[in-house]
Amino acid sequence: MQTVTVLGATGSIGCNTLDVINRHPDKYRIFAITGNNQLKLLMEQANKCSPRYVVIADPLHYSAALELAKQYQVEAEILCGQQALEDVSSAPEVDSVMAAIVGAAGLLPTMAAVKAGKRVLLANKEALVMSGALFIDAANKSGAQILPIDSEHNAIFQCLPHNFTYGDLGNSGIEKILLTGSGGPFRERALDTFGSITVDEASTHPNWSMGRKITIDSATMMNKGLEFIEVCWLFGVKSKDIDVVIHPQSIIHSMVQYVDGSVIAQMGNPDMRTPIAYGLAHPQRIEAGVKPLNFKEIVDFSFKTPCYERYPNLKLAIAACEAGQCATTSLNAANEVAVEHFLHGNISFCDIAKVNEATLNAMSMVEMNSIQQLLEQDSLARVKANELIRGKFQC
Numbered sequence: 001m002q003t004v005t006v007l008g009a010t011g012s013i014g015c016n017t018l019d020v021i022n023r024h025p026d027k028y029r030i031f032a033i034t035g036n037n038q039l040k041l042l043m044e045q046a047n048k049c050s051p052r053y054v055v056i057a058d059p060l061h062y063s064a065a066l067e068l069a070k071q072y073q074v075e076a077e078i079l080c081g082q083q084a085l086e087d088v089s090s091a092p093e094v095d096s097v098m099a100a101i102v103g104a105a106g107l108l109p110t111m112a113a114v115k116a117g118k119r120v121l122l123a124n125k126e127a128l129v130m131s132g133a134l135f136i137d138a139a140n141k142s143g144a145q146i147l148p149i150d151s152e153h154n155a156i157f158q159c160l161p162h163n164f165t166y167g168d169l170g171n172s173g174i175e176k177i178l179l180t181g182s183g184g185p186f187r188e189r190a191l192d193t194f195g196s197i198t199v200d201e202a203s204t205h206p207n208w209s210m211g212r213k214i215t216i217d218s219a220t221m222m223n224k225g226l227e228f229i230e231v232c233w234l235f236g237v238k239s240k241d242i243d244v245v246i247h248p249q250s251i252i253h254s255m256v257q258y259v260d261g262s263v264i265a266q267m268g269n270p271d272m273r274t275p276i277a278y279g280l281a282h283p284q285r286i287e288a289g290v291k292p293l294n295f296k297e298i299v300d301f302s303f304k305t306p307c308y309e310r311y312p313n314l315k316l317a318i319a320a321c322e323a324g325q326c327a328t329t330s331l332n333a334a335n336e337v338a339v340e341h342f343l344h345g346n347i348s349f350c351d352i353a354k355v356n357e358a359t360l361n362a363m364s365m366v367e368m369n370s371i372q373q374l375l376e377q378d379s380l381a382r383v384k385a386n387e388l389i390r391g392k393f394q395c
């Protein structure tokens with residue numbers, strides 16, 4: 001029996017994780033679930049999966065949460081705040097932590113799990129993008145096992161040889177990592193109409209049902225940029241080792257190309273329960289409720305190269321990856337701010353990349369040696385991005 005904490009249980013990944021876990025009551029027990037604003041959903045989940053703890057991230061919601069807990073007959077202890085998130089990630093009773101809080105808010109609870117040597121199911125890509133070497137070093141020190149949940153990284157993990165050594169592509173005969181992406185909803189849209197893209201249009205992903213921030217990131221391809229950086233840290237590779245390939249159908253979830261000409265791909269219907277189940281059960285496989293891929297139903301199966309004019313955020317992210325930690329931390333922070341402003345109608349779709357670029361250009365680049373320093377850089381970049389937005393960006 002594996003004991004699991006689900007950080008971000010009320011989100012898209014969190015709900016899918018509970019769905020997979022519910023299918024296997026003999027294998028998994030929930031220790032804690034956490035949420036932020038969706039208190040009712042969190043209490044419904046608690047009523048169903050009977051965790052020992054329910055954590056509300058924002059202490060301002062605590063009394064409302066206590067009331068709802070009574071209403072939903074939740075027997076778990078209700079906790080709140082940052083320390084509680086870290087405590088349920090690092091408690092000795094916990095075997096695995098699903099890191100599925102969105103954005104930089106997930107860094108400290110995820111790091112707590114890493115430092116405590118847990119099996120960390122990593123969905124929260126922003127945590128790795130903003131902390132890079134510190135994250136990987138902490139895992140090496142504690143013995144934490146990092147299992148990628150992001151579909152592409154999970155695919156790459158599945159396509160690598162079992163004896164793959166971190167950073168050593170040559171020894172495994174690997175030529176390239178082929179990181180696939182759908183290209184988002186605006187893959188074919190005329191560039192001269194980008195100025196009128198609405199929030200609703202950008203919030204409609206062609207293949208995946210996901211949280212609102214990652215959905216916007218997919219539309220700008222910042223998601224692929226963050227994933228590019230994520231590949232570098234998860235597998236110890238360099239920018240030159242990765243090619244981004246647009247695959248509009250999201251059936252192949254990424255590939256590894258070998259020197260003998262073989263290309264190994266991982267495929268499946270676009271349903272996050274596959275990588276979640278893989279992470280939970282590794283090295284075994286468990287049923288995940290996912291519709292099997294039916295090749296007779298596949299009409300198109302195509303590939304293309306991304307164009308930076310259409311996806312300036314992808315170019316920025318690759319350049320930041322090459323520039324180093326300070327740049328990736330700053331870019332991630334600026335992007336979180338810009339996406340939030342876009343969702344609130346304060347800036348246009350094209351402004352997201354402009355804010356990101358202007359923020360990066362305005363930040364001094366320093367070496368990042370501690371989590372404290374990362375958090376300070378993250379705050380500085382947020383202040384700068386907000387300042388730039390107040391100065392009114394126009395598309």
Ligand SMILES: NC(=O)C1=CN([C@@H]2O[C@H](COP(=O)(O)OP(=O)(O)OC[C@H]3O[C@@H](n4cnc5c(N)ncnc54)[C@H](OP(=O)(O)O)[C@@H]3O)[C@@H](O)[C@H]2O)C=CC1
Nearest residue numbers: 008010011012013035036037038057102105123124210211
């Ligand atoms: N959705 C997907 O299919 C995929 C997601 N990912 C990554 O997984 C992560 C989660 O994505 P997704 O599930 O889509 O996101 P959602 O927006 O659906 O869910 C985010 C979760 O984080 C919680 N949360 C939000 N802000 C805070 C905060 N300040 N402190 C603590 N908790 C907070 C939310 O709580 P509440 O809802 O209660 O407010 C919710 O539980 C992201 O990093 C994303 O990039 C990666 C690959 C695929």
Ligand SMILES: CC(=O)[C@@H](O)[C@H](O)COP(=O)(O)O
Nearest residue numbers: 150151181182183184218223
């Ligand atoms: C499901 C998942 O892993 C997402 O990151 C997904 O890949 C987003 O789609 P894009 O390929 O359009 O960014």
Ligand SMILES: [Mn+2]
Nearest residue numbers: 150151152227
């Ligand atoms: Mn992904």
